Amino acid sequence: MKQVVKTISKKDFSSFVNSLIKDGMYEVVGVIAKGKRYVFDTLSSADQLQLHYDVTILPPKKYFLPQYEQLLKFSLEKPFEAKPASDDTQRIIIGVHPYDIIALEQTDHHYLDEQQDTFYKKRRENTVIIGTDIQNVSERSFAGSMKTNVTDTGFDLLLTDIGTSYAVTIGSEKGTKLLKKYATVKDASPADLKKVEKIRQTVLKKYKQNVKVDKKDWSALLVANYQHAIWEEHADVCLECSSCTMVCPTCFCYDVKDDVSLNLKDGTRVRTWDGCMLKEFTKVGSGEVFREDIKERYRHRFFRKGNYLPERYGFVACVGCGRCGSACLPDIADPCNLINELAHFSSSKNTGRYFIRGETDVLEKGIIHVPRSATIKKITQFNETDSFFEIELDDKKPLGHKPGQFVEISVFGFGEAPFGISSPPGDNPAFEIMVRQVGNVTKKLCLMKPGDKVGVRGPLGNGFDVASFEGKTLLFTSGGTGMVPMRSLINHVLDPRQREKFKEVIILYGAKRPKEITFMDDVDKWKKVPNVQCELTVDRCDPSECWGGCTGLITTLFPKIQADKLDSKNTIAVVIGPPVMYKFVIKCLQTLGIPDENIYVSLERRMKCGVAKCGHCQINGVYVCKEGPVFNYGQLKELPEAFE
Amino acid sequence: MKTKPRVAVFDFADCEGCELQIANLEEEILDLISFVDVVSFREVMKEHSDDYDIAIVEGSIMRPIDEERLRKIRTHAKILIALGACATIGGVNKIRNQWMPEDVKKEVYGDADLKGNKLFDVFLTKALNEVVPVDYYIHGCPIDRDEFKSVITAIALGKKPEIPRYPVCVECKKQENICQFELGNFCLGPITRAGCKAICPTNNSPCEGCRGLIKKAETECVKEVLERYNLTYEDVRRRCTMYNYGRKECSYDE
Numbered sequence: 068m069k070q071v072v073k074t075i076s077k078k079d080f081s082s083f084v085n086s087l088i089k090d091g092m093y094e095v096v097g098v099i100a101k102g103k104r105y106v107f108d109t110l111s112s113a114d115q116l117q118l119h120y121d122v123t124i125l126p127p128k129k130y131f132l133p134q135y136e137q138l139l140k141f142s143l144e145k146p147f148e149a150k151p152a153s154d155d156t157q158r159i160i161i162g163v164h165p166y167d168i169i170a171l172e173q174t175d176h177h178y179l180d181e182q183q184d185t186f187y188k189k190r191r192e193n194t195v196i197i198g199t200d201i202q203n204v205s206e207r208s209f210a211g212s213m214k215t216n217v218t219d220t221g222f223d224l225l226l227t228d229i230g231t232s233y234a235v236t237i238g239s240e241k242g243t244k245l246l247k248k249y250a251t252v253k254d255a256s257p258a259d260l261k262k263v264e265k266i267r268q269t270v271l272k273k274y275k276q277n278v279k280v281d282k283k284d285w286s287a288l289l290v291a292n293y294q295h296a297i298w299e300e301h302a303d304v305c306l307e308c309s310s311c312t313m314v315c316p317t318c319f320c321y322d323v324k325d326d327v328s329l330n331l332k333d334g335t336r337v338r339t340w341d342g343c344m345l346k347e348f349t350k351v352g353s354g355e356v357f358r359e360d361i362k363e364r365y366r367h368r369f370f371r372k373g374n375y376l377p378e379r380y381g382f383v384a385c386v387g388c389g390r391c392g393s394a395c396l397p398d399i400a401d402p403c404n405l406i407n408e409l410a411h412f413s414s415s416k417n418t419g420r421y422f423i424r425g426e427t428d429v430l431e432k433g434i435i436h437v438p439r440s441a442t443i444k445k446i447t448q449f450n451e452t453d454s455f456f457e458i459e460l461d462d463k464k465p466l467g468h469k470p471g472q473f474v475e476i477s478v479f480g481f482g483e484a485p486f487g488i489s490s491p492p493g494d495n496p497a498f499e500i501m502v503r504q505v506g507n508v509t510k511k512l513c514l515m516k517p518g519d520k521v522g523v524r525g526p527l528g529n530g531f532d533v534a535s536f537e538g539k540t541l542l543f544t545s546g547g548t549g550m551v552p553m554r555s556l557i558n559h560v561l562d563p564r565q566r567e568k569f570k571e572v573i574i575l576y577g578a579k580r581p582k583e584i585t586f587m588d589d590v591d592k593w594k595k596v597p598n599v600q601c602e603l604t605v606d607r608c609d610p611s612e613c614w615g616g617c618t619g620l621i622t623t624l625f626p627k628i629q630a631d632k633l634d635s636k637n638t639i640a641v642v643i644g645p646p647v648m649y650k651f652v653i654k655c656l657q658t659l660g661i662p663d664e665n666i667y668v669s670l671e672r673r674m675k676c677g678v679a680k681c682g683h684c685q686i687n688g689v690y691v692c693k694e695g696p697v698f699n700y701g702q703l704k705e706l707p708e709a710f711e
Numbered sequence: 712m713k714t715k716p717r718v719a720v721f722d723f724a725d726c727e728g729c730e731l732q733i734a735n736l737e738e739e740i741l742d743l744i745s746f747v748d749v750v751s752f753r754e755v756m757k758e759h760s761d762d763y764d765i766a767i768v769e770g771s772i773m774r775p776i777d778e779e780r781l782r783k784i785r786t787h788a789k790i791l792i793a794l795g796a797c798a799t800i801g802g803v804n805k806i807r808n809q810w811m812p813e814d815v816k817k818e819v820y821g822d823a824d825l826k827g828n829k830l831f832d833v834f835l836t837k838a839l840n841e842v843v844p845v846d847y848y849i850h851g852c853p854i855d856r857d858e859f860k861s862v863i864t865a866i867a868l869g870k871k872p873e874i875p876r877y878p879v880c881v882e883c884k885k886q887e888n889i890c891q892f893e894l895g896n897f898c899l900g901p902i903t904r905a906g907c908k909a910i911c912p913t914n915n916s917p918c919e920g921c922r923g924l925i926k927k928a929e930t931e932c933v934k935e936v937l938e939r940y941n942l943t944y945e946d947v948r949r950r951c952t953m954y955n956y957g958r959k960e961c962s963y964d965e
Contacts, residue, residue, distance in 0.1 A: 308881065329739050
């Protein structure tokens with residue numbers, strides 16, 4: 068598309084900026100000096116603008132995903148009150164370089180996908196981007212070789228310094244209107260356009276850093292070198308400070324915390340930047356850390372840029388700004404250096420390996436960060452740590468979940484935690500979860516009483532496609548709390564209205580100790596249903612404990628399966644349990660001759676946002692909260708991080 | 712109505728600056744005393760009581776008589792909170808541990824006869840948790856008022872306070888500071904616990920490590936950085952003397 072280009076004299080441009088400031092309708096932000104570096108900050112005068120800058124310390128993402136951002140205001144006094152925060156600031160950002168404009172367009176793919184982030188969206192809509200062509204190249208930038216040094220899209224206006232005036236490329240209707248209202252411009256002459264082209268060509272030659280591998284080939288190169296020694300070599304000198312992700316324009320993972328006012332009456336739910344290089348990033352309530360080794364986290368960051376997001380969205384999530392390279396004290400963060408180092412090694416033909424395509428239902432509009440009000444109906448204590456909760460949505464609508472889905476439960480002031488849904492789908496507005504006391508949210512829940520209010524977001528995740536199990540023999544294996552979501556599935560298929568759609572049902576249920584077999588009432592019911600075999604085991608049992616069943620690991624139950632009932636090719640196996648269990652159980656299933664494609668698992672990771680945004684639950688390129696938690700083993704086995 | 716938890720504030724070897732940070736909450740103190748009863752706080756009030764639930768303790772333990780007093784406080788308090796670097800990690804008081812207590816005494820008091828005077832009977836400086844179990848830590852020299860508020864409100868609500876376990880760099884980057892190393896300074900931010908909003912680098916001063924180290928200084932990554940900036944382990948050791956003399960990295964719960 069041929070874009071309209073105008074020119075504006077530098078003097079008129081200053082008046083333009085000053086009248087924008089004076090008008091007061093917008094917060095006018097521009098690039099200003101900070102010591103020898105540059106930052107985006109609010110302008111009080113056009114004189115402060117430093118449009119010849121090389122790079123800013125932080126990218127303009129801070130205006131769309133602020134470092135600390137209020138999501139909700141909640142009350143601790145009222146039974147349930149949560150109001151979404153609102154930021155109506157109209158803002159103009161002057162001087163955004165093309166690579167940062169491209170990074171914002173990339174962030175749009177993530178935050179404005181089918182599950183839109185309303186806060187981000189509003190800020191995007193309320194912001195005018197006045198870009199500027201690069202005049203000075205920063206020491207570490209390699210945007211030239213990434214082809215992110217210029218852009219035709221993503222801006223409302225784009226300035227190019229052509230001497231005594233700026234060429235102004237118009238990128239949107241918003242840009243046209245702004246010029247019309249506040250500026251005096253002329254049409255650009257063919258000579259002006261030539262100057263623009265020439266400046267871009269000249270600047271391109273100034274890059275000292277150039278990546279030797281075309282960005283479309285990064286994915287293949289990374290996949291082929293997943294196990295390369297380079298990850299460990301570099302990670303050995305990594306400070307684990309996550310400076311690289313903080314300064315990155317394409318890093319957009321976040322954490323959420325509840326801040327309580329000193330009056331203990333109200334508080335705010337705050338979103339803040341998080342970094343995948345930090346160990347706590349993947350830590351779940353039970354204390355387990357996924358990607359515990361810094362080598363794995365170091366590799367994850369590059370794979371996210373070069374393989375995971377390219378597979379998901381079709382672009383390399385690095386724009387060559389060079390900020391991470393200059394922020395990293397041991398200097399191991401620069402993708403340009405890393406890719407150039409890897410360039411000597413072979414590439415793979417198979418690039419999608421660490422990605423699984425999968426979709427989930429989109430939450431109702433506006434609900435992405437705002438929980439719905441719900442009431443605790445009943446609490447049954449199972450043992451010292453585990454209690455079973457019945458929760459009803461206050462709008463009296465059924466949750467509308469599938470077996471295998473989960474919810475995020477909020478206790479204001481304490482935070483939010485994910486729980487697998489234990490009740491089967493149905494018309495009942497109440498649903499059931501099990502709460503194990505491991506963190507602040509779960510401990511508080513266990514102190515609450517029927518009638519108390521909680522917040523609910525969900526159902527989240529994909530859940531089981533039960534219709535595809537019809538006509539099959541079903542083998543359910545669960546260990547410990549894995550029975551919580553499994554119970555939803557079992558009670559669904561054993562429902563008299565459903566039962567005849569499935570053949571034999573075999574249930575294997577194990578726990579560490581007899582007291583952790585928490586669903587004995589259900590077991591007794593299941594045993595009475597025709598053509599159901601139900602076998603139980605505990606790892607160990609003290610003489611003082613009453614246990615008539617088998618002792619030993621869950622795998623000891625497999626020989627008890629009545630083999631004649633198991634047509635392995637026509638059997639669907641579902642496995643849910645602690646991470647350590649999967650490897651052994653899957654081996655047993657394979658021994659029984661069940662094909663990998665017939666095995667389904669449900670995995671636990673740190674599900675925080677539940678809508679594939681915050682990044683904590685990733686297994687390689689897969690968001691467990693979106694593409695999972697239910698996975699087909701045939702697909703999942705390709706992901707090295709799934710069972711490590 | 713539920714009775715409010717009773718809070719007492721105590722100090723040992725310190726400058727009382729962290730207590731002053733509490734006093735500096737000013738009108739917000741009204742919020743604070745709406746859910747706690749302050750029964751002892753020498754810096755701001757005359758009254759004193761030995762009947763308290765929560766003890767907030769500032770300062771380092773320097774002498775047997777301090778140790779005895781702290782143990783007594785511990786037996787009274789259900790919850791003991793270490794307030795500020797002197798209490799949490801020993802802080803500046805540990806600088807003295809470079810020399811033997813007797814030599815220090817001699818250096819300061821010369822030949823004065825201090826025999827049998829318990830006030831001058833000193834041993835090597837200790838942080839509180841080297842004497843008694845500590846339940847919660849409010850780090851820093853001085854403490855950050857916002858962090859004090861978040862720890863106190865967490866305890867009041869019955870939740871575990873969330874103290875960062877990542878380095879100052881994370882917060883420093885969010886503040887959009889120019890890296891102290893880039894300015895030619897030597898900063899302990901990369902190995903120091905965050906939670907201070909990177910206040911020192913934000914005000915043009917390198918981090919001195921007052922919130923405790925979260926990474927050993929003797930690691931490959933630190934060595935790599937030191938070499939790049941022409942520094943040695945000796946420089947790190949000297950730098951850590953200010954707040955972290957003789958200390959390794961903080962344990963997970965500190």
